[in-house]
Amino acid sequence: MAEKLKPVEVLYCAVCSLPAEYCEFGPDFEKCKPWLIKNAPELYPALVKEESERAAEQLNGLDISSGPGRTEAGSSTSEHKVDEEVKTLPGGKVKKKEKPEVVVEKVVRNKRKCVTIVKGLDMFGIKLSDASKKFGKKFASGASVVKGPTDKEQIDVQGDFMYDIVDFIAETWKNVPGSSIYILEDGKKVPAG
Incomplete structure (x- = not known):
């Protein structure tokens, strides 16, 4: 049995x-x-x-x-x-403890469309919604605040404005020092200044 x-x-x-x-x-x-x-x-x-x-x-x-x-x-x-x-x-x-820094990155979609991503502006006390409006007006493109992969908010600007955005950030917000702005190229952070 x-x-x-x-x-x-x-x-x-x-x-x-x-x-x-x-x-x-x-x-x-x-x-x-x-x-x-x-x-x-x-x-x-x-x-x-x-x-x-x-x-x-x-x-x-x-x-x-x-x-x-x-x-x-x-x-x-x-x-x-x-x-x-x-x-x-x-x-x-x-x-x-994270040191405040701004990271600018370019992401290519569909082999020809680009999105420029700006991370870390909120660490300097800048409202991201106001910053995205300024980016949209300056570069005549769509700019929005979205949650990134790490659940931190970032600004997505439609178009390839990586180097122009670095200059615009330095001119517009004087409390962001140029030494704390980085560009992400090939997965490496490179100082923008």
Whole structure:
């Protein structure tokens, strides 16, 4: 006689409600990590190892709290300055503070149509909607504010105005220094000035 099959039991994450083995593909993986380490360590052994290493580092850091150049938390004063400049995200990822810069890029569509893309004007306090109107009037073409691939807003100007736009930005907005304007050519950022 054949053995009777049992239904498969699926463990669902309490945070994102996906099956536990699919949490890494969900939108809240960073929030799911503590729950996964506690309830499904066999699915993510790398997470468990990373967490145990982090706990060991914290214990070692607290034990060495005395000595020259050390503060009460166990870190040296030079390490404390690094923490102010670099932001640490959950999961150990490091996010560096972005320096304000304007990047101008030309994209060719359908082998002959060009779109000039301007990114980063908003970092200098410039309203992108006003800037797109000025670009449209100056170059007599369509200009609009759109979301780029990184969900940051950028200005798309229809036509090949890459070098003219650099000059126009420098003339129109005096708070944008020429040293912070870059042109993207062949995937490389080249200073425009």
